[in-house]
Amino acid sequence: MRQKYRWTISEADERAAAGLAAAIGVPPLVGRLLVARGLTEPEAARSFLSAGPEQFHDPFLMKGMAAAAARIRRAIDEGEHIRVYGDYDADGVTSTALMTRLLRKLGARFDTYIPHRSREGYGLNVGAIDLAAEAGVQLLITVDNGISAVDQIAYAKERGIDVVVTDHHEAPPTLPDAAVALVNPKQPDCTYPFKGLSGAGVAFKLAHALLGEPDLSLADLAAIGIVADLMPLTGENRAIVKLGLAEMNRRPSPGVKALSAVCGAEPGRLSSGRIAFGLAPRLNAGGRLAEADGAVRLLVAEDDEEAERLALSLDQLNQERQQLVDDTLLEAEAAWQWRVAANGGMPLPVIVLAGEGWNAGIAGLVASKLVERYYRPTVILAHDPETGKCKGSARSIDGFDLYAALRECADEMEHFGGHQAAAGMTIRMDRVPSLETKLAALAEAWLSPEDWTPKKKADLLCEASELTLEAAEQLTALEPYGNGNPTPRLVLREAAVADAKSMGKEGKHLRALLAQSGRRIEAVGFGFGEEAGRLGGSGTVDVLGELAINEWNGSRRVQFMLQDWRPASLPVLDRRQERDWVEAVRALADAAPLFVLSASGQAIARLEKAAVGTSGAALYAEGEQFASRKAEQAEETPPYARGSGGARLALVGLPDGAEALDGLRLALQGCAPLEEIHLFVEDSRSAAEDAARFALPTREQFGEVYAMFRRQSNWIDAPDGFLRQVADRTGWPLAAVRMMQEIFDELGFLKMNRSSVQVVANPPRRPLDESERYRKAQRRAEAAALAEMSFPNLQAWLRQLANA
Structure with a gap:
């Protein structure tokens, strides 16, 4: 098994943790987690745990807010036609829905417009501005977009339309100065204390400014947008999401109630996780495959029957979206493997793929899955052969600022926008190779060798005795979880595997019993089914995961949700009893790259005769040669092409002399880190004969x-x-x-x-x-x-x- 991630484990000051727990009245485990996350002062910790309206900042601290509020009030007072111009993703539709609820309260004359993802693309466009002018729109309010629309807003001004921009994306060097107001905490010279708001979060602050106080009945929509857009659940966001969840669980709107039902969420128990993996994908599905207006209508619906009908429609679109993603992913993976083969088998540092017939609405999802599988910055583009243009999305890895990289390549694209981790763009097909070349060069220049292995940060090193049902219940004090405040990750070291079995359909998942110091805990690993045999045969293991509560038929028990594992010590497998050792070595080589070392030239000759060397095995008769070649490969292979995990070694026969022993010692130390050793024997010579x-x-x-x-x-x-x-x-x-x-x-x-x-x-x-x-x-x-x-x-x- 190749360890999937680099683990980093926070070191909490035990004395500070105990003092903090006593000072604010929380259990010791919660105190340790707070300290591990940098919350060492009682006041900061209390603020984090309470997360209420008192943490809301004055909206007028945000640059442009006063001008935006004044222009909107004037439009309402004078009965002007206002149009809310949104975006088609979950943050965009919740922003649009929030503005709809707000403007209804204020008695405004308004309508909404969301561009079609594939026909119009992201952000303001000239055609939509012409439609607004023809409809007599006098004020256009953008939500979750607009900060990059310099030319479009200048055109709107020419057509007699004022534009108020509310956005949260990274601000480009040139801002749309034709707008009557720019509201974005990330714009230059904005002193607003919190920069991590989503589009819906900025809309919530605009509502605060217009109403004179925060309206918690709008917090549900802001919370959905913040979670769906993967904004950090810290600071003001944490307060908005916590209050929004409380609102949804106490008094859910018809739309939220219907959407929760089709997700299978239990009434009154909606969580940030349910938003991220249940509500958000369905809200996104409309904009990805059809029109996003249906999602807005659902969120502002006042009738239960209408909400149920719209929720079912989005659920059906989401199922179609899932199938489309699977199909496109297969095509994209085939295209990537072809690119690797065309490059002499050497993977490139970035994935940039364009496909005819691909749907631009799911490009980001496909890119995310490729990042998860191959861990490199990825761009997926839908190519329209009639126009010669591509529209798509990009996803990044830790350490590679995607927006900054795209700014370096701005001359290759017609349009782009986004942030560090995700972006969207429009580009001509003939410029795609140049974009790939430039992004690859930037990735090689900006990323260190360590950056090419995904990492998971663990909060605490725990003992099995600490992983109790009571502990799992205590951890709920840190909710809501999400980006910036992840579910606590724990590491349990040197646990014995009492039982490990695959489970579920086709045995894709894993259930195991972990034991340490007389205490047992059940571990479950989704997607770990193939690891059951190795986990069970590894003796003691280190495991990384999360603590959860499994509720079934009225009973509740604690589970350790496995995310990664590694043997506590190097696995050495005794395979000396296998008669057909040549075939056994071949099977290993067929499964994954393998090094074979033997002091016996005869053994190496047998493997060469059986063509094992062509099956992914490198054969060595001398340890010095082996170690030397390993070092050369490390120099020759760029870090992004090495993959994670160490070398697998098949050792055929034990050293039979001083030189062979020296060679083995050099080989074992030279090819570190080793993932596992398989020990075979070449012949049936007895141990007594060897020793004598x-x-x-x-x-x-x-x-x-x-x-x-x-x-x-x-x-x-x-x-x-x-x-x-x-x-x-x-x-x-x-x-x-x-x-x-x-x-x-x-x-x-x-x-x-x-x-x-x-x-x-x-x-x-x-x-x-x-x-x-x-x-x-x-x-x-x-x-x-x-x-x-x-x-x-x-x-x-x-x-x-x-x-x-």
């Missing part, structure tokens, strides 16, 4: 033999006869006695020539391991002893060697 080939005398036995030399005269003639006498008296093989003589010679205790040996009188004292010959004999003896070593000891020896 050589043993190393003890230091006392060396001393005994040296004393025999000393008892002779200074010169020993016919030394071979003397060596045989020593062998007979000690019981050591003649070869071993001859080796001891050579070691004494190397250390200066003896002087040897062809026909005699001189015993050196009073030589300086020197330890045996100063002799290279002795050290080589030690390694040779170590290699011989491996053959009779128990497998647990052999595992420990190989692990120690690999980690040295």
Whole structure:
């Protein structure tokens, strides 16, 4: 199993955590989590946990808010025709719905307009402005768009339409100065304290400004927009979402109630997770595949029957969207694999794909899935051959600012907008290769080797005894969870796997029992079904995941929701009993890249004859060669092409001598990190035969033999006869006695020539391991002893060697 993520584990100050928990009256586990997330002061922690209206900032601190509110009030007072110009994603439709509710309250004369995703694309366009002018619109209020629409707003002014922009996207260098007001906390010189609002969040602040106080009946729509647009659930956003959830659970609007029902959400128990994975995809489905107006009508519906009908329609569109995403993903993956093959098998640092017939409305979803699978910045474009243009979306990885990168490539595109993690663009098909080249160069320049492996930050290192139902209930104090305030991730180290089984349809999921210090906890891993065998055979493991409560038939129990795992120590698998070891090695090579090492040239020859080397295995007969090639590959392969996880090694036979042992030691240390070792044996030679080939005398036995030399005269003639006498008296093989003589010679205790040996009188004292010959004999003896070593000891020896 390849560990999917790089883990970083926060180190909470235990004393500070205990003090904080006591000061604000929360359980110790909650105190530890607050400290781990940087909330060390009681006031900050209380503010985070309470998250109420007192955290709302004065809306007029936002640059442009006073001018926007004044122009809208004038339009209402004078009965002007106002048009709310929205966007087709969930944040855009909730922004539009929020403005609809607001303007109804204020008695305005208004209507709404949302551009069609595939026909018009994102943001203001000239055609829509012409329609507004023809309809007699005098004031256009953009929500969740407009900050980049310099030319379009200038055109609207020419047509006699004033424009108030409310947006939250990154501000470009040139702003639309033809607008009567720009409301965006990210624009230059805006001193508003919180910059993380979504489009619906900015609309909520506009409502606050126009009404003179925050209207919590609008917080439900703002909350949906904030969560759906993956805005950070910190600061003002956290307060809006917490209050909005309370509003939805106490007094849900007909639209929210109907949408929750088709998602299967239990009444009164809507959460930020349900918004993200239930409500938001359905609100997005309309804009992706049809018109977004249906989602707006649902959210502002005042009749339950109408709301139910609109919710069912969105649910059906969402099902169609899911199938379309699956189909497009298959095509995109095939196109990507072709691109990799065309590049000599070397993956590129970015994925940029354009497909004819693809739907621009699902481009972002497909891009997200490719990022999840291949972890590199991804652009998916729908190509229209009639116009030669492409419209699409991009998604990024941590460390790569997508919006900044697109600004560097602005001359390649007709239009683009977005933020660090996601963006949309329009580009001509003939400029797509150039965009890919530029983005690839930026990715290589901006990202470090570590950035190419996804990471998960864990909040705490826990003991199994802490993972209780009570603890899971205590953690709800930190809700709502989402971007910027994720569900607490915990790491449990060195847990024994008591049971691991696949479950669910086609065995795609995993259920296991983890045990530590007498405490057991059930672990569930969605999508981990194939790992059941490896998890169960790994001995002790480290696991990363979240604590959850499983409710079924009135009972409640705690579960550990697995997100990643790794063996607590290097897995060494004993496969020496497999008769057809060549076929076993081939199966390993077919499954994933593999290194094969054997001190036996004959074993390597058998593998080469069986063409195992063409199945993804690299074969080595020398450890030095193996380690050297691994180092070369590390230099030759760019970090984005290496993948996560370490090397898999098949070791065929144990070292049978000093040189082979040196080679193995060099190989194991040179190819770190190792993911696992599979141990095979080339022939059926018994362990006793291996061990009997050589043993190393003890230091006392060396001393005994040296004393025999000393008892002779200074010169020993016919030394071979003397060596045989020593062998007979000690019981050591003649070869071993001859080796001891050579070691004494190397250390200066003896002087040897062809026909005699001189015993050196009073030589300086020197330890045996100063002799290279002795050290080589030690390694040779170590290699011989491996053959009779128990497998647990052999595992420990190989692990120690690999980690040295």
